[in-house]
Amino acid sequence: MTRAWLLALALLLAGCDQNMDVQPRYSEYGRAPLFRGSVLRKAPAGVVDRNALAEQAAVRNKPPLNAALLERGQQRFDIFCSPCHGANGDGNGFVVERGMPSPTSYHAERLRNEEDQHFFDVITNGYGAMFSYGARVSPRDRWAIVAYIRALQLSRHGSIDDVPADERGKLLEQR
Template sequence: MKGAWLLASALLLAGCDQNMDAQPRYSEYSRAPLFRGSALRKPPAGAVDRDALAEQAAVRTKPPLTAALLERGRQRFDIFCSPCHGANGDGNGIIVERGMPRPTSYHAERLRNAEDQHLFDVVSNGYGAMYSYGARVPPRDRWAIVAYIRALQFSRHASIDDVPAGPRGKLVEQP
């Protein structure tokens, strides 16, 4: 009886020595005979990525214009946009010096009159030689970039009448 118990224990312990990392599996893009095609399976109909709803809401919802949003937009613009469009948005970025085609200036009449959604979509999906930043820049930061572009446009085309009365007096008094 004692020998049978030892033999059963030894067999059970021998079965526990499997390495769980070395199990048979399919690579994502390999052929899988079990599935009659690729091992990478389509999600079931109606499945939604857990982050997709929040991202869609962020894409549709333009945040309110604040100083913090403009500052964030300036930071993101300097990182992602200024190499091509230049620090002032005039299309004189470093890539022009390197022989790449000059991008359109943000101060062109066409872009000054464009909807904010158009600028957001161009940042998200790319346009012409510009590639998409949709996967690199979160939606709130894309809206911040759009707000900063609008501030750049306004700063170049503003008149003295656009300045509030208090600060306007200081500007007019200066020599």
């Protein structure tokens, strides 16, 4: 008798489908009569994203220039910027060779005279045909890219007077 009850209970439970994939639900961007509009709800007034304060601080505070920052900037530049701007920042990346408009060279005098904030803002918001990388590149990495762009500019437009005096002698000996 006990076996019969266990068998009946097992069959009854096997008939219950607890699959959450087939339950009724709304699409994220669909309309919902319950909410009188879209399913996506706006955040209540005064709500602050838990990462917003840290991100705002990273946007405002440029990290100190060091070798690690430049190395990270080069890595991020190669990933995000070089397809259009080229490895040297000349504006001749491989997407330009395939028909996209050529971006201005970082070595143009106008861009050499721009503030660092300009480059940061362009990476964040986009400019012309360039789309925004604000959601793809963290603020610290944006500053690293800006530092690397400055290094590219200095590599082509620097003078011997830009080199510290103790290092200048070594360079002159190598000539």
